[in-house]
Amino acid sequence: MPKEVNRRILLVNRPKGMPEESDFKTVESPIPEPKDGEVLIRTVYLSVDPYMRGRMRDVKSYVPPFSLNEAITGGVVGQVEASEHPGYRAGDLVTGMAEWADYSVVKGEDLxxxxxDPVPASTALSVLGMPGLTAYFGLLDIGQPKKGETVVVSGAAGAVGTVVGQIAKLKGCRVVGIAGSRKKTDFLTKELGFDAAVNYKEDDVPNALKKACPNGVDIYFDNVGGEVSDAVIRLINHQARIPICGQIALYNLEKPDDGPRIQSQLLINSALMxxxxxxxxxxxxxxxxAQLTEWVSQGKIQYRENxxxxxxxxxxxxxxxxxxxxLGKQLVKVSEIR
Amino acid sequence: MPKEVNRRILLVNRPKGMPEESDFKTVESPIPEPKDGEVLIRTVYLSVDPYMRGRMRDVKSYVPPFSLNEAITGGVVGQVEASEHPGYRAGDLVTGMAEWADYSVVKGEDLxxxxxDPVPASTALSVLGMPGLTAYFGLLDIGQPKKGETVVVSGAAGAVGTVVGQIAKLKGCRVVGIAGSRKKTDFLTKELGFDAAVNYKEDDVPNALKKACPNGVDIYFDNVGGEVSDAVIRLINHQARIPICGQIALYNLEKPDDGPRIQSQLLINSALMxxxxxxxxxxxxxxxxAQLTEWVSQGKIQYRENxxxxxxxxxxxxxxxxxxxxLGKQLVKVSEIR
Incomplete structure (x- = not known):
């Protein structure tokens, strides 16, 4: 780096099930040049996120699908190489949506x-970016946590879950995380201050959850869906709140699978999803x-990037x-900040 | 009537599946006498409601279960026969919770x-009682209907559904009812002003719904659950709202059945249930x-009792x-108003 050519990663097949290497293709092309109002950025960090799996399907979702034979786009932190936008000049650090590529040309107004400093620029893709804001609004606006309530979060060791649990602790809740390895559950309880954690790959989930939630579940922040969620929903309390943030357990299924109908549980508990x-x-x-920045700078919320x-x-x-x-936010480092 | 004895209907078995006659037993006993603060009422109308099926199970729900070998209780309209409460005297018409019986003794403070006049006392069990209020708050508070939106209601010809649809019309919505006979769907469209109605027993529900909801579904007021709901939920729009009022299709199942998981639909549409x-x-x-009484007295909401x-x-x-x-609210007339 810097390369004389620009490598770009295209989506060439719509994945069936787990995405495979052959669904993607790396092509090389000249480094593009910014036109009026545009900025050429060199990718420093790029973000890979579960929601992108949805965009690889050719179906209606909350974001339009990726086009075949075009570069994947997602959140990046980059450094400006050349600018035709008055607001930016070479060397500036920026964040925005750009290609899975060494370089992207982006409209300045979208950056x-x-x-x-004081926190690394990578946090713009994690705790001080989309995952942090997702945790903040989903938990606080939909979840409405109250002191003493029990909050369960699935995908707890991921980019969003780690922040959800820590905000819930700041709000005085009992926090129980669900994650997929002992390393992750230890991280949650020993480093992030979760009150308990359940390893869904090894524990007897229904029993482990019951033990971890002796007073039932007031808020279930759901990142995963599937059987893990079935088990949590059986434990919800009157007036429980269930923000649905992700369903990663289902993203690689060919069709939505069947599960126990949940409406009766919502009905008898006057619960919200x-x-x-x-x-x-x-x-x-x-x-x-502003709030996340304050908490992070005060050390009240820790962040972890992989x-x-x-x-x-x-x-x-x-x-x-x-x-x-x-464990924490998954990032790819593409080049160094210079 | 009046009888010299009081017939009371007891629950003697917890039903498995559809309740059978043998799950109940009618016993005769002397007409009870009110003690201090109590009132003896003669039942005029008694209400049978789907939610009572839930109380026949010995499981946690939103109301405690009925006890075996005790009389079923539910909403009634009655006439005071004798009163030991200063607020009531013989002849007064009252409503409250009382037994499935000719006579009940009830605390005056619970009546x-x-x-x-101008509307019959029976409406205290239908449009001006629990079903009307259920429709009112579920639709307006959870559903938040806006002019031009599409509202689908299942169990549309029942006590709650008929009121939901009519309030939605008053709010300027397109209203689609789902019911189980041509007689009911005709009633909805020809007498209550619904824009369309789907007969779930005869129509191809997914296609009929699509045709009836060309702009998708903004509010689904769910009284029934099961496959009918699966079909509606597939059509929800961005920011849809789904008040869950009942799941009558499931009440007689031994176990909650499985169905397509709905969380993904809620997620991609930022929908609320x-x-x-x-x-x-x-x-x-x-x-x-106050609002329902005004609408009924102005003829803006019609009511139907069976x-x-x-x-x-x-x-x-x-x-x-x-x-x-x-069709409409199901009532049992036990004695005449005198």
């Missing part, structure tokens, strides 16, 4: 400036960012999301 | 006075009653709820 994406709260991003090196490991890092390989 | 019972809104009953004659037909009337026999 936001980021700092690398609400799907959301962070964009629903775009009018309140400033509020969320960084792999090199653009050529992007697809593997993406696949790893569905294998439970990441 | 409310009703009129038989909320269970509720009318009691959640008890602090606002006055508001609801009345069977005689206490000895109570169990059959109750069973009929699960066979789709009632």
């Amino acid at each position: 936001n400036r980021v700092q690398n 609400k799907g959301f994406i962070v964009r629903d709260y775009r009018d309140r991003f400033k509020e969320g960012m 960084v792999v090196q090199g653009l050529d490991h992007t697809v593997k890092a993406f696949q790893g999301l569905f294998k439970g390989e990441n | 409310n006075r009703v009129q038989n 909320k269970g509720f019972i009318v009691r959640d809104y008890r602090d606002r009953f006055k508001e609801g009653m 009345v069977v004659q005689g206490l000895d037909h109570t169990v059959k009337a109750f069973q009929g709820l699960f066979k789709g026999e009632n």
Whole structure:
């Protein structure tokens, strides 16, 4: 780096089940040049996120599908190489949506400036970016946590779950995380202050949950769906709230699978379930960012990033999301900040 | 009537599946006498309601289970025969919770006075009672209907559904009812002003719904659950709201059945689903009653009651709820107002 050519990762097949290397293709092309109002950025970090799996399908969802034979796009932190936008100049650190590539040309108006101090710029893709805001609004706006309540979060060791649990602790809740390895559950209880954690791959989940939630479940922040969620929903209390943030257990299924109908549980408990994406709260991003920045800078919220090196490991890092390989936010480091 | 003895209908077995006559037993005993603060009422109308099926199970629900070998209790309209409470005297018409019986002794403080004019006293069990309030709060508070939106209601020809659809029309919505016979669907479209109605027993439900909801579904007021709900939920729009009022299709199942998981639909549409019972809104009953009374007296909301004659037909009337026999509110007339 810098390369004379620009490597770009295209989607060439719509994955069936778990995405495979052959669903993607890396092509090389000249480094593009910005036109009026545009900025050329060199990718420093790129984000791989579970929601991207949905965009690989050719179906209606909350974001339009990726086009075949075009580059995947997602959140990046980059450094400006050349600018035709008055707001940016070479060397600036920025965040925005850009390609899985060494370089992208992006409209200046779609970028936001980021700092690398006091917290690293990578946090713009984790605790101070989309995952952090997702946790903030889903838990606080839909979940409405009250002191003494029990909050269960699935996908607890991931980019969103780690923040959900820590905010819930700040709100005085009992926090129980569900994750897929002993390393992760230990991380949750020993490093992030969760009150209990359940390893869904090894524990008897219904019994472990009952033990971890002696007073039932008031809020279930759901990142995963499937049988893990079935077990939590059986334990909900009167007036429980269930923010639906993700359903990663289902993303690689060919069809939505069947499960126990949940409406009766919601009915007898006067419980609420609400799907959301962070964009629903775009009018309140400033509020969320300000609060998260304060908590992070005060050390009240810790963040963890799982960084792999090199653009050529992007697809593997993406696949790893569905294998439970990441602890904290999964990032790919593509180049150094200079 | 009046009888010298009091017939009371006891629950003697917890039903498995559809309740059978043998799950109930009618016993005779002397007419009870009110003690201090109590009132003896003669039952005029008694209400059979789907939610009572839940109370026949020995499981946690939103109301405690009925006890075996005790009389079933539910909403009644009665006439005071004797009073030891200063607020009531013989001849007064009242409503409250009382036994499936010719006579009940009830605490005066648990009763409310009703009129038989300008609308019949029976409406205290239908449009101006629990079913009307259920429709009012579920639709308006959870559903939040906006002009031009599409509202689908299942169990549309029942006590709650008929009111939901009419309020939705008053709010300027397109209203689609789902019911189980041509007689009912005709009633909805020709007499109550619904824009369309689907007969779930004869129509191809997914296609009929698609045709009836060309702009998708913004609110689904669910009284029934099961496959009918699966079909509606597939059509929900962004930010849809789904009040869960009942799941009558499931009440007689031994176990909750499986169905397509719905969380993904809620997620991609940022949709809300909320269970509720009318009691959640008890602090606002006055508001609801005032508005419903105004609408009914202005002829803006019609009500329909399906009345069977005689206490000895109570169990059959109750069973009929699960066979789709009632159009409007199902009542049993036990004695005449005198």
